[in-house]
Amino acid sequence: MNFRLLATALFAFAILTPASAQSPDLAAIARGSGTPEIPGLKMVWLAPWGDVAKAHPWRNIIVHQTEGPAGSARGGAQEQAKNPTRRGVTVWVETDGTVYWAVPETLVPTHTDGADRNDNKYIDNGPTFHQVNAVTSIGVEFAxxxxxxxxGATEAQIAAWRVLVKVLRARYGIPLDRVYAHNWIDYKDARYCEGCALATLARQWGE
Incomplete structure (x- = not known):
């Protein structure tokens, strides 16, 4: 009888406890260091987080898509880890949703073409022209x-992006309106709009 009473009490407590109290605090995890487990992400750490106060002062997020086959994110991330400042990005996302953190957050990979778009085709380029560039922006590459x-991106990539963009914004204090597609800030491949769907999704998801 006592066991039944205890089980009933525990069940009632679980029902009454707010979901927020049971779920991990993503914002708190995002401000940590090392190689944390991030709920909703399969993260492969090629470079661990350090003290976020000593990270490069990232002010923007730029979404890229690479013309590579499925499975190429791992190789791209590994090459990036060997030569962090080469042309590429800090974070790579595979078609199965696996996220590779390739570069120490204190280093700046070479990406974007200088934020030279100023035609206001997709967004107001007044605040972005020659400003939303590699030095100011952390890059995410979808393979x-x-x-x-x-x-477009796979369902697994979109699911990973939903969590990842929140983590990046929380870690570096990046406002929602500073999530950009590569094509929004640079003149890119005319065949498609690189990163546009993913950046649009991030802004639609909101806070």
Whole structure:
């Protein structure tokens, strides 16, 4: 009888306890260091987080898509880890949703073409022209749109992005309106709008 009473009490407590009290605090995790487990992400750490106060002062997020086959994010991230400042990004996302953190957050990979778009085709380029560039922006690369560059991200990539963009924004204090597609700030491949769907999703998801 006592066991039944205890089980009933525990069940009632679980029902009455707010979901927020049971779920991990993503914002708190995002401000940590090392190689934390992040709920909703399969993260492969090629470079661990350090003290966020000593990280490069990232002010923007730029979404890229690479014309590579499924499975290419791992190789790209590993090459990036060997040569962090080469052309590439800090974070790579595979078609199965696996996220590779490739570069120490104190280093700046070479990405974007200088934020030279100023035609206001997608967004107001007044605040971005020559400002939303590699030095100010952390880059995220989504792999797997070969051989059809117009192919969108996979469902697994979109699910990972939903969590990842929150983590990046929370870690570096980046406002929602500073999530950009590569094509919004640079003149890119005319065949498709690189990163546009993913950046738009992030802004639609909101806070």
């Amino acid at each position: 797997g749109n070969y051989p059809d560059v117009t192919r």
